[in-house]
Amino acid sequence: MMMKRIVMKFGGTSVANPERISRAARLVVEEVRCGHEVAVVVSAMGKSTDELLALAGEVNSQADRREIDMLLATGEQVTASLLAMAISAEGVPARSYTGWQAGVTTESIHGNARIEQVHADKIIAAIESGSVAVVTGFQGVDDKGELTTLGRGGSDTSAVAISIAIDAAVCDIYTDVEGVFTTDPRLIGQAKKLEEIAYDEMLEIANLGAGVLHPRAVEFAKNHQIPLRVRPAHKDGVGTIIKEEIDLENNLIVRGIAFERDIVRITVMYDMPFNGSLANIFTALAHHHINVDIIVQTIMEGVQPSVSFSIKKEDFAEVINLLEKEKEVLGYSRADFEVGLAKVSIVGSGMVSNPGVAAQMFDTLRIASIPVKMVSTSEIKVSVVVPEPEMENAVAVLHETFGLHV
Amino acid sequence: MMMKRIVMKFGGTSVANPERISRAARLVVEEVRCGHEVAVVVSAMGKSTDELLALAGEVNSQADRREIDMLLATGEQVTASLLAMAISAEGVPARSYTGWQAGVTTESIHGNARIEQVHADKIIAAIESGSVAVVTGFQGVDDKGELTTLGRGGSDTSAVAISIAIDAAVCDIYTDVEGVFTTDPRLIGQAKKLEEIAYDEMLEIANLGAGVLHPRAVEFAKNHQIPLRVRPAHKDGVGTIIKEEIDLENNLIVRGIAFERDIVRITVMYDMPFNGSLANIFTALAHHHINVDIIVQTIMEGVQPSVSFSIKKEDFAEVINLLEKEKEVLGYSRADFEVGLAKVSIVGSGMVSNPGVAAQMFDTLRIASIPVKMVSTSEIKVSVVVPEPEMENAVAVLHETFGLHV
Numbered sequence: 168m169m170m171k172r173i174v175m176k177f178g179g180t181s182v183a184n185p186e187r188i189s190r191a192a193r194l195v196v197e198e199v200r201c202g203h204e205v206a207v208v209v210s211a212m213g214k215s216t217d218e219l220l221a222l223a224g225e226v227n228s229q230a231d232r233r234e235i236d237m238l239l240a241t242g243e244q245v246t247a248s249l250l251a252m253a254i255s256a257e258g259v260p261a262r263s264y265t266g267w268q269a270g271v272t273t274e275s276i277h278g279n280a281r282i283e284q285v286h287a288d289k290i291i292a293a294i295e296s297g298s299v300a301v302v303t304g305f306q307g308v309d310d311k312g313e314l315t316t317l318g319r320g321g322s323d324t325s326a327v328a329i330s331i332a333i334d335a336a337v338c339d340i341y342t343d344v345e346g347v348f349t350t351d352p353r354l355i356g357q358a359k360k361l362e363e364i365a366y367d368e369m370l371e372i373a374n375l376g377a378g379v380l381h382p383r384a385v386e387f388a389k390n391h392q393i394p395l396r397v398r399p400a401h402k403d404g405v406g407t408i409i410k411e412e413i414d415l416e417n418n419l420i421v422r423g424i425a426f427e428r429d430i431v432r433i434t435v436m437y438d439m440p441f442n443g444s445l446a447n448i449f450t451a452l453a454h455h456h457i458n459v460d461i462i463v464q465t466i467m468e469g470v471q472p473s474v475s476f477s478i479k480k481e482d483f484a485e486v487i488n489l490l491e492k493e494k495e496v497l498g499y500s501r502a503d504f505e506v507g508l509a510k511v512s513i514v515g516s517g518m519v520s521n522p523g524v525a526a527q528m529f530d531t532l533r534i535a536s537i538p539v540k541m542v543s544t545s546e547i548k549v550s551v552v553v554p555e556p557e558m559e560n561a562v563a564v565l566h567e568t569f570g571l572h573v
Numbered sequence: 574m575m576m577k578r579i580v581m582k583f584g585g586t587s588v589a590n591p592e593r594i595s596r597a598a599r600l601v602v603e604e605v606r607c608g609h610e611v612a613v614v615v616s617a618m619g620k621s622t623d624e625l626l627a628l629a630g631e632v633n634s635q636a637d638r639r640e641i642d643m644l645l646a647t648g649e650q651v652t653a654s655l656l657a658m659a660i661s662a663e664g665v666p667a668r669s670y671t672g673w674q675a676g677v678t679t680e681s682i683h684g685n686a687r688i689e690q691v692h693a694d695k696i697i698a699a700i701e702s703g704s705v706a707v708v709t710g711f712q713g714v715d716d717k718g719e720l721t722t723l724g725r726g727g728s729d730t731s732a733v734a735i736s737i738a739i740d741a742a743v744c745d746i747y748t749d750v751e752g753v754f755t756t757d758p759r760l761i762g763q764a765k766k767l768e769e770i771a772y773d774e775m776l777e778i779a780n781l782g783a784g785v786l787h788p789r790a791v792e793f794a795k796n797h798q799i800p801l802r803v804r805p806a807h808k809d810g811v812g813t814i815i816k817e818e819i820d821l822e823n824n825l826i827v828r829g830i831a832f833e834r835d836i837v838r839i840t841v842m843y844d845m846p847f848n849g850s851l852a853n854i855f856t857a858l859a860h861h862h863i864n865v866d867i868i869v870q871t872i873m874e875g876v877q878p879s880v881s882f883s884i885k886k887e888d889f890a891e892v893i894n895l896l897e898k899e900k901e902v903l904g905y906s907r908a909d910f911e912v913g914l915a916k917v918s919i920v921g922s923g924m925v926s927n928p929g930v931a932a933q934m935f936d937t938l939r940i941a942s943i944p945v946k947m948v949s950t951s952e953i954k955v956s957v958v959v960p961e962p963e964m965e966n967a968v969a970v971l972h973e974t975f976g977l978h979v
């Protein structure tokens with residue numbers, strides 16, 4: 168087998184205790200024995216980040232983000248040193264590196280910094296000399312020597328950044344699932360593990376809450392054409408490869424079905440004649456950091472103008488507050504809402520050349536007597552909002568219709 | 574009150590949980606409210622270092638010291654960030670710094686490095702701007718950017734090094750005891766807290782196992798004339814000041830009584846005529862890193878030449894092994910040992926001008942029928958080895974004789 172340079176990333180559950188750390192070490196050693204140069208990126212052990220935050224909460228309920236970063240950065244450092252020890256115990260030399268030691272520099276922002284550069288000289292020297300380099304994910308250092316953290320999904324992003332910096336052939340993301348599935352196998356027993364998926368498809372699925380990989384990491388990998396592989400840490404398995412071009416023969420029109428519960432639809436109605444701008448309302452929402460997903464506008468002659476949009480339930484109270492407080496400014500006459508909704512999306516890059524896919528989706532839902540409340544489409548995705556009690560059935564009938572069953 | 578620059582150091586038991594961290598924060602805030610510029614040095618929380626070592630033991634029983642240092646360095650970082658948060662919660666700005674951020678550079682040795690320099694610009698800038706700087710003790714960074722730890726008592730040494738670097742007026746060491754006592758109050762109820770003690774006296778007491786302060790830190794403070802103050806973290810109290818010159822009126826001839834259990838006496842006998850060198854045996858012991866304490870040599874005409882020395886019980890097996898293996902080389906005829914011994918020492922810088930002190934010590938022990946097995950003297954100390962069951966009584970009668978009772 169040809170020597171390759173690879174990055175292996177282990178998430179929190181895959182290194183939750185010494186036993187799992189030792190198992191991760193054996194996976195690393197297997198790759199080294201294949202002749203590969205290996206850099207490893209780790210998250211904090213299991214729930215340790217939550218435990219650290221609980222300690223912080225006991226001394227200061229409104230602690231400074233800088234100090235939270237100092238505190239949380241210890242989590243990955245513990246994992247990295249333990250994993251390096253565990254790899255050494257298997258007879259392969261290994262060295263751990265903090266984010267700053269590994270040359271990961273970020274913006275000067277605490278809690279949600281973006282990686283600016285990776286000066287990977289040390290890591291490259293280590294792996295070229297036959298050592299495994301174990302790097303703390305989720306963290307870096309700014310130009311003033313301050314520790315920073317990357318926010319949610321940060322370790323995936325670290326793994327991709329390091330893959331780019333050392334020019335890795337592949338970035339393996341080890342998790343507690345077997346790979347990327349056509350839909351959540353906990354919901355649909357016939358869900359099938361995908362062998363491959365395109366970056367853009369994965370982005371839609373990740374954004375829609377599949378939770379396997381952080382969208383930022385997928386986007387980062389896409390921009391630098393680093394193949395990602397989502398693999399199980401707890402058992403054997405090749406996982407799912409995420410890359411740009413996927414084989415035509417595997418190229419199902421619909422590759423997966425994503426879903427999201429707890430959706431609320433808000434409808435805002437205006438008096439006629441309507442001379443205002445709908446932009447006002449979305450500017451106000453953005454100002455309050457409320458993510459709006461699907462937007463449906465109705466401006467037709469003889470009909471009261473209205474706009475509907477979907478939000479997450481967690482933002483509901485804030486949106487209602489905002490609408491009440493800003494009624495004058497926004498200039499609407501009446502607002503309405505509907506709770507208990509869910510979103511179901513079909514995703515696949517083959518859709519763009521298959522205009523009948525959306526129609527097939529609506530037809531399938533109609534036959535199953537599932538009402539569609541809202542619709543939104545993109546080149547590789549069609550999303551519908553349905554009543555939450557119908558969500559599971561919607562996923563099931565679409566999964567079967569588009570040939571995704573095992 | 575005049576503005577002073579001070580360093581406050583909190584040991585592991587003083588920051589063992591969030592509640593104690595908040596208490597330490599209030600002590601820091603009191604000093605800030607007095608107008609002082611404050612840098613704080615912290616140890617890892619309570620037993621956290623032991624817990625980290627236990628984790629390491631589970632993945633690799635012979636882990637590399639470099640990785641152990643990476644692991645252990647997280648302990649103080651957790652405390653430092655939590656204490657900074659707790660100080661902020663009291664309304665005083667505070668920032669935590671790791672050893673490398675605080676400019677603490679050390680030798681390139683893992684587990685037992687010595688501090689080489691402290692580039693304290695960041696710390697000075699922080700405290701001059703009105704912030705409290707909270708620095709991780711026990712750790713530094715070498716010239717290659719590798720994390721190092723200082724070994725036992727390292728946080729005390731860090732506190733003194735930072736005191737020197739920022740030119741502090743005093744270095745306060747907060748502990749779980751009220752100060753330095755004439756002897757261990759757990760052994761002798763009438764033991765008295767000392768208001769002051771000289772560096773050299775403290776060095777003898779620290780070396781003799783009083784355990785309040787690490788000798789390396791005391792020596793470091795003495796060399797740079799930084800006054801140390803051992804103070805209780807858990808209650809009010811002025812503690813004990815350790816400095817060069819102490820007030821004559823407080824200048825007791827004997828200032829304290831130290832003791833140490835688990836002493837073994839080894840006696841090695843040589844055939845006559847004795848033409849060898851006793852150096853051989855001590856060279857061999859030093860080579861095996863065995864500390865020899867008291868040495869008594871007998872070379873008299875008509876008597877079989879012999880040398881006795883005391884060691885700690887923990888080294889006993891290794892010494893016996895060594896003596897057996899090297900019998901030929903060392904050229905002795907017979908070796909003997911006596912276990913179940915203890916060492917009792919009277920310490921006081923006034924002794925040097927009071928030649929009768931040793932005689933008074935021996936007389937006191939004779940009256941109490943306590944046999945003296947070995948004797949060793951220095952300018953400020955007289956040590957005797959006695960049977961361990963007699964140790965407590967020896968300390969008690971000497972404590973009373975030399976006027977140390979409350």
